[in-house]
Amino acid sequence: MGQSRTLQVAASLGAILAWIVIWAWLTRPGGPVPTLYFPAPDDVWAKFVRMWQRPYIGSTLPNHILASLYIVLTGWGLAALVGIPLGIAMAWWKRLKWIVFPTFQLIRPVPPLAWIPLTILWLGIGDSARISVVFIAALVPWLMNSMLAVYSIDRLLLDAAKTLGANDHQILTRVVCRTALPTLVAAARMALGSAWSTLVAAEILAATAGLGYVAVNASQLLDTDVLLVAMFMIGILGIGMTGLIGLTQNWLAPWSVLGARRD
């Protein structure tokens, strides 16, 4: 087990290293790819270090990152505050679902980006417009998966709780919400993925700071190295946030990450 894990890490790192070597070879001086379109890895690294220290279009790289994180985490968090309780409540009280779900079904097929023109009209190009768009993007996966989390609970557990004297309220808070936790962690991951990809697009259309804003400006200014730095940061932050959510499962729902039962 340990050996294959080491092998896996080595293979993954090796693959990434291979890509960088191919990239460096293609973009070498006199190589087949002109550096205007695709700068060499060492140039991108140098630009990264420079952007970390000095402002690019108004802010340093850490401040662009913080601007993006602020929007994505606020929108994602607000969507959680609405989506989790509403999703659980809709799965628990059929009548509420009958009332809310049709409206939700109508809104669902509208891509989050299609909300951008409306939010710009209402809220301008400030933070609140982008938070709203991210909120909408994250709400759908939060709500759908919270509903699914309740539906996927074995009915037998509810029967068992009833025979042990639990009332409906106790069943909801003690059995349903706790049993749903691992699925809610998965919901968090999907909602964050949706929020993050939407944010970058929203920043391209309407922003004054942030990684998407950096990317679109760099493209217009032919700063291809800056564009690559921004794209790498978008990818790395996405991985990092998903990884953090994975870790929360260990302490929120430790029973769900245990190995197979021993007999």
Added chain:
Amino acid sequence: MEQSAGKMTSGITDPAPESPAKLELCNISKWFGPEGEGVHAVDDCSIEVKKGEFIVVVGPSGCGKSTLMTVGAGLEEPTHGEVLVDGKPAGPPGPTRSVVFQKFALFPSETVEQNIKFGLQMTGVSATEQETRLAEQLKIMGLEQFRRSYPSELSGGMQQRVAIARALVMQPEILLMDEPFGALDAQTRTILQEEVQRLHREMHYTVLFITHSVEEAVYLGDRVVVMTRRPGRIKRVIDLPRDVAWKTGDIELAAEHPEFIEFRREIWGLVREEIVSI
């Protein structure tokens, strides 16, 4: 030995007239879906469980015996008939009728001790009393070293021990067991059958036990109710000897006793009629 033939009686008899009826299923019929169109699971079944009595219901798969259990527990409403506890309508499910399910039904997010204490917390038992009763059950069921484990870390046999402890800790007046050993391997099943036999002998629980195993029925039951195939009706009620030596020992010794063999043969004959006559 010479008594055995005499004790094999047909129809409902009253082996212990001094004990009052604890749980009564009166003329229970159950349809799933609209009556006359849906599935007719149980038809006009009446079973009386006296205080301290161990009643086993056997029948072919799909005969509605589990339905009888869910109705008895109050988890399903019967289409016709009623369930009485101490002669009064039983009402919604609750801890006077504890249930042990075939698939354990442990809460996956709770440790062994949290699972066992669940019902005590739901019904407002004091914290010190919770700890006392928990400690007692952990000891009885041999779960002390697993108290902080989650169900997913335990074998099937250990999980069912937790489920039994969770039911017994409520000090139920009636224990309903729905094929509790059906999902276990043969060795674990034997051990748990002997433990349930011992618990019943020592604590005098009132038990309604569902199984498809004729051996289990003969070993554990004071009376055995044989059901027909669906829609389940009561085919025969057979009184078994109580307080005989072979019932208090190991099941494999019991299974060699001529009386056991005779009862097993008779009951299996009744069940087989229902299976082969389809």
